[in-house]
Amino acid sequence: MDVLVGCSTGINKIYNIHKKTPTGLYGALNTTSELNVMTFGWNSVENNEDYVFYGYSNGILKYWNQKEKQLIGEIDYGQSIKAIHPLNNDKLLVALENGLVDVKTLTAPITTQLAPMNLPTLNKKKSPAAAAAASTVGKNNKSKQVIVEPVNTQSFSLNVATNLSGFAMNPSNDKFAFGGKDVNLTIWDLEKQVKTYSAKFKHDFLNLQEPVSINVVKYMNDDKILIGSDFRIKAYDLRSKTNRSSFLDVSFSKHPIQSIQYTNQKEHYFYASDSIGKVFCYDVRTSRQVGSFKDSAGSVKDIAIHPTLPLLATVGLDRHLRVYNLDNRKMLHKIFLKQRLSCVLFSKEEPTNEIAQEEEEIWKNLEENKNRINNDDNDDNNEGNDKKKSISIKVTDNMDSDDDIEDGDDNDVEFPMEADSDDSDFDLGNSDDDNISVKKENKGDSDDSDDDSDEDEKPKRKTPAKSNLRNNNNNNNKGKNNKGKNNSSTKKTSQVLKKKFAGLKKRK
């Protein structure tokens, strides 16, 4: 495929990447005028890439047949040309630096031999204050051009701003957007010739208006637009009529933006370059930098992306043309072209011999992307496993706490049993001994915890009833049996008391 490169000094070169040779050279060295704009011809023509428009800083527009290598026509606008856009119905739109937008109709653009004609100086034209004024200016143009060229019709010019640095047509070719120094983003309708949108000026934290110096304007589609100013890149959504502030505002670098490029191959990315040679890829959804294209040592003036293949070309003041792969951002070609370069265009042509190789490369890239996706999935699975592990750890912690609670319950249950047995033994003894033991138990209970005392109170309440019943039974028995039993019970109670005293001493 061919890459058209425009040099700052006015020479235009055509370089074939696959043959690795320059195939064309046109122009003469002229340091007084720089090449500002370079575009292909009308899309309605079958071989529109054989026709190229060149716009220079001294106001000369050239229409060049690249295949037959001859100059078709030349128009002198008198001011620095900032943008050239061939429109439908053989119209040509040219935007100049002083804010003038000129539209001409050329009935036969390909074969017309445009003579070098000097238009009247554009500064003398009055700025139209209303549509009527615009129509009058249009009439004036018609009258003048009828004299010079009777073929031209429906030509007009709009004086839209005081200065103009960035200019863009939307993909539908019915509106244009521009910006400049102290001129914020403004959009005009081409048919109605009225302003339809103007961005709001921002204020900083001191409530002072931020200075605006727009260098580049680029449409993403009919609804979204990107601007590159001196230090920031902003994106505006044109559908909302009430909210006219930007939805994307990123600080690209400390140096002015030189060019912005957008392609349909990667829907959410745009590519921007600045004046120290950095070329970045940004994601519109996340406002983050995705990657960078390295190895430029000077200002990168223009970026071009191939319409179908993932190739990105940059040219700059370090006299090199660099071609990168858009997917992995690696440099494929680096060509020294001996001049300071200012414009670059990709032709849509794809060489038949090497399509297969490029397709293989694309498939390899796709496989690499799949591998990356799988790795990401594995990472997600690992994270899930970690979460499960953490959950299991928590579960084990809960189990441990439950076990502790159960142990506590067991300990509590044991105490009332012992208390009951002690009470039954004491009932068999004498009344005096019983009273003494009860007092001692009270003392012991006070030393114990509140829970134990509360639990012990319940069996005490029950035991008097039982003791009464037993006493009645004892009274019914004979005297001899009563005496023997009393002796044995006294011995038992004494031993038990000794043990209790020992326990109390130990506790104390």
Place this chain on the structure above:
Amino acid sequence: MVKPKKEVDKDDLTKEELKLRRSPTDIKCKAKRVLLVQKLQAAKKTAREKARKQRKKEREILGDAAPAKEVPRTIESMRRADETIVDTENDKEFEEEINKDEFESYFDGRVPKIVVTTNQRSTKEAVEFAQVFTKLLPNCEFFHRRKYHLKEIVQFCNNRDYTDIIVVNETKGIIDELTISHLPNGPTAVFRLTNLVMPEDIPGGGEMTSHKAELIVNNFTTRLGHSIGRMFASMFAQDPNFKGRRVCTLHNQRDFIFFRQHRYIFESKEDANVQELGPRFTLKLKSLQKGSFNTSTGEYIHLHQHNMDVDRKKFVL
């Protein structure tokens, strides 16, 4: 298990050879280790000198049949291939393009008119060094900076048809930067300045006379180097005074530009004696900007970045 060392018949070696066979790393004592390393290096050096003398003798004996001399390998000889190196004899496009750059008017005969100034609130070191330029360059005037901004100075100089502005930058008494801006359309170069020796500090140095100096611009090979060389050339006189025998040399080597000034006298047709006049300094290109001095919105033709120093055999000038 450590293998036992092989036993060497020590009677065949002299004491010195026996000592030299030991490895320095086996010695724990640093002082003795250092001594041994020095001996080893001296032995290697003497062996190399012996080999060189031997080769010289063989070359004298064999005459024409001797093998060719070995070429020493240097960083310059191992320079990376650079496609921007210019073939000055065969490249017509380069010749046509470089004759129409920003310095075209000088080579058409415009006399240079130069302004030298310093940074704001400079010390006397910067003022003294800036005043040296008035003796180096013809038609050069020194102005104190006072409180003007560089953009204002550029406007003033454009109004009075000056051709160049030189700004000497100083930080804490040490001169560290030199900015040269060609008027009216640039370019602007910023250099880092090091190893400055003033004329009075050069041993055996002479006095600068008022003759117009000759200029030698040496070893600029690439397209960027040619731009820098032409920038320096456009500040010196087109018609040097050969009777005065003053010569200024700008020699580029490994992207460092060495400035020297000498007075020469020819002893014979083949030999010349030189006396250094000073000043003596070294420049390194930091950035080359398109247009006049503008750090915020200017475009850079070349900006030196740190990753350019990774490969020590890649040069840009």
